Amino acid sequence: MPVPKGSTIDPDRTRATILQAATRVLYERGLDGIGVAELCTRIGISKETLYRHFDTKDGLVEAVLEARSERTTRWLAEAAANAGDDPRDQLTAVFAALQQWYDEPDFRGCAMVNAATQHHVAAVRALTKRHLERYLDLLTGIASRAGAADPALLGRQLLILLEGATVVADHQDPVRAGEHARDAALALLSVATRTRAQG
Amino acid sequence: MPVPKGSTIDPDRTRATILQAATRVLYERGLDGIGVAELCTRIGISKETLYRHFDTKDGLVEAVLEARSERTTRWLAEAAANAGDDPRDQLTAVFAALQQWYDEPDFRGCAMVNAATQHHVAAVRALTKRHLERYLDLLTGIASRAGAADPALLGRQLLILLEGATVVADHQDPVRAGEHARDAALALLSVATRTRAQG
DNA sequence: TCAACGTCGAACCGATCGGTACGATCTTTG
DNA sequence: CAAAGATCGTACCGATCGGTTCGACGTTGA
Numbered sequence: 001m002p003v004p005k006g007s008t009i010d011p012d013r014t015r016a017t018i019l020q021a022a023t024r025v026l027y028e029r030g031l032d033g034i035g036v037a038e039l040c041t042r043i044g045i046s047k048e049t050l051y052r053h054f055d056t057k058d059g060l061v062e063a064v065l066e067a068r069s070e071r072t073t074r075w076l077a078e079a080a081a082n083a084g085d086d087p088r089d090q091l092t093a094v095f096a097a098l099q100q101w102y103d104e105p106d107f108r109g110c111a112m113v114n115a116a117t118q119h120h121v122a123a124v125r126a127l128t129k130r131h132l133e134r135y136l137d138l139l140t141g142i143a144s145r146a147g148a149a150d151p152a153l154l155g156r157q158l159l160i161l162l163e164g165a166t167v168v169a170d171h172q173d174p175v176r177a178g179e180h181a182r183d184a185a186l187a188l189l190s191v192a193t194r195t196r197a198q199g
Numbered sequence: 200m201p202v203p204k205g206s207t208i209d210p211d212r213t214r215a216t217i218l219q220a221a222t223r224v225l226y227e228r229g230l231d232g233i234g235v236a237e238l239c240t241r242i243g244i245s246k247e248t249l250y251r252h253f254d255t256k257d258g259l260v261e262a263v264l265e266a267r268s269e270r271t272t273r274w275l276a277e278a279a280a281n282a283g284d285d286p287r288d289q290l291t292a293v294f295a296a297l298q299q300w301y302d303e304p305d306f307r308g309c310a311m312v313n314a315a316t317q318h319h320v321a322a323v324r325a326l327t328k329r330h331l332e333r334y335l336d337l338l339t340g341i342a343s344r345a346g347a348a349d350p351a352l353l354g355r356q357l358l359i360l361l362e363g364a365t366v367v368a369d370h371q372d373p374v375r376a377g378e379h380a381r382d383a384a385l386a387l388l389s390v391a392t393r394t395r396a397q398g
Numbered sequence: 399t400c401a402a403c404g405t406c407g408a409a410c411c412g413a414t415c416g417g418t419a420c421g422a423t424c425t426t427t428g
Numbered sequence: 429c430a431a432a433g434a435t436c437g438t439a440c441c442g443a444t445c446g447g448t449t450c451g452a453c454g455t456t457g458a
Contacts, residue, residue: 014404014405029319030317032231032317033319035444035445036445036446037444037445045405046405047407047446047447047448048404048405048406048407048448048449048450049404049405049406051446051447051448052405056446057446109316112370113316113366113370114316117229117308117312117316118229118231118316118317120228120229125370129370129371132370132371133371136371153379153382156367156376156379157379157380157383159363159371160360160363160366160367160376160379160380160383161359161360161383162363163362163366163367164358164359164360164361164363164364165359165363167312167362167363167366168331168355168358168362171315171324171327171328171331172328172331172332172335172358177355177359180352180355180356180359181356181359183352183356184356184359184360184383187386187387188383188386188387191386201421201423201424201434201435201437207425207426210433210434213434213435234415235415236414236415236416244436245435245436245437245438246416246417246418246437247418247419247420247435247436247437248435250416250418251434251435255416255417256416256417
């Protein structure tokens with residue numbers, strides 16, 4: 001039975017559904033850990049439908065990663081924005097959000113870094129690099145508003161803490177990884193701002 | 200020509216050669232980024248020889264990772280040991296060694312973390328977890344000898360910096376990633392020891 | 399009403415995968 | 429010298445891969 005009798009046909013909605021479901025499944029199983037056939041059954045569509053909306057599996061992967069990068073960047077930025085104006089509170093909120101993520105049962109590390117590690121393709125590596133630079137912008141902004149002596153340096157150290165905590169949470173132990181990184185981040189921020197107005 | 204006329208036959212040496220060459224190639228291409236056939240031609244052996252020494256590709260992978268984990272742990276431990284008795288110098292030496300690694304043209308991130316990310320297999324994830332805990336022991340030891348208030352906490356923060364710097368160097372920019380992580384590590388160590396003897 | 403379009407399920411394609419088998423050739427061991 | 433073992437090159441196996449095609453059937457829009 002090709003099209004369920006009485007269902008609505010909406011290509012845009014279908015595409016969005018594919019993107020959303022594929023994001024979840026590809027993150028859980030890894031980009032090369034699941035074939036197109038099984039992926040389609042998990043999504044609940046046929047291969048023909050998938051290939052109507054995306055040229056190739058790699059095309060789907062890139063669309064998934066692009067959407068995910070924007071979504072998670074927005075998620076972190078909002079966590080910071082909702083924490084008020086104090087850069088210290090913003091930093092605390094960012095790492096608190098990360099810790100919540102680490103505690104989720106299906107946490108599997110940073111999807112973008114995982115993708116670049118799994119799929120040795122230039123386009124994916126470029127997407128991941130851009131993703132990390134979005135994070136870097138966010139963190140450097142916080143460092144700058146905090147009055148750090150060298151905001152670019154502190155921003156990069158915060159990025160190292162963020163990605164390091166994610167790796168450690170994924171591969172060693174998720175318990176308190178975000179909190180430990182947060183404590184380190186706040187300590188670095190204190191040191192970086194001590195020579196200025198306040199500590 | 201099966202066996203080169205005049206060459207010596209030494210199974211142990213053959214196995215060691217396979218292990219060494221496979222370590223390099225699998226790191227460069229990724230665990231699933233190269234097939235057994237091409238792997239064998241790159242190593243310079245036949246498939247029959249490979250399967251005489253290793254039961255399966257996964258078995259080879261595990262042997263490679265096991266050896267690599269021991270080798271790199273020893274490498275970092277020696278870098279620390281050769282730096283003298285001052286924990287600050289040891290930490291500096293560790294991150295200096297990392298920066299040298301990041302600057303190598305064929306640097307591709309932490310092989311153990313990459314393996315666990317690429318190969319969704321329990322055995323590989325377990326090897327990676329043990330690997331990170333070896334690093335953690337090394338760093339916690341330095342934190343402890345430095346007189347940190349909470350050596351376990353500082354050790355874990357140093358592990359986060361180490362793996363974070365590796366990820367950032369791989370996926371964002373290798374330039375100065377190790378040095379930035381080193382500066383952060385020394386700052387954290389100063390803060391953690393300030394309440395004690397010295398700062 | 400009717401043509402265009404979206405979707406399904408299944409069959410199918412060539413390529414590649416991990417792994418095995420075999421005969422030939424050389425070394426090692428007794 | 430002879431038997432056993434190591435290695436090679438190649439062919440081969442079944443399974444799976446990404447991707448295409450096709451007929452059937454339903455919806456959408458002119």
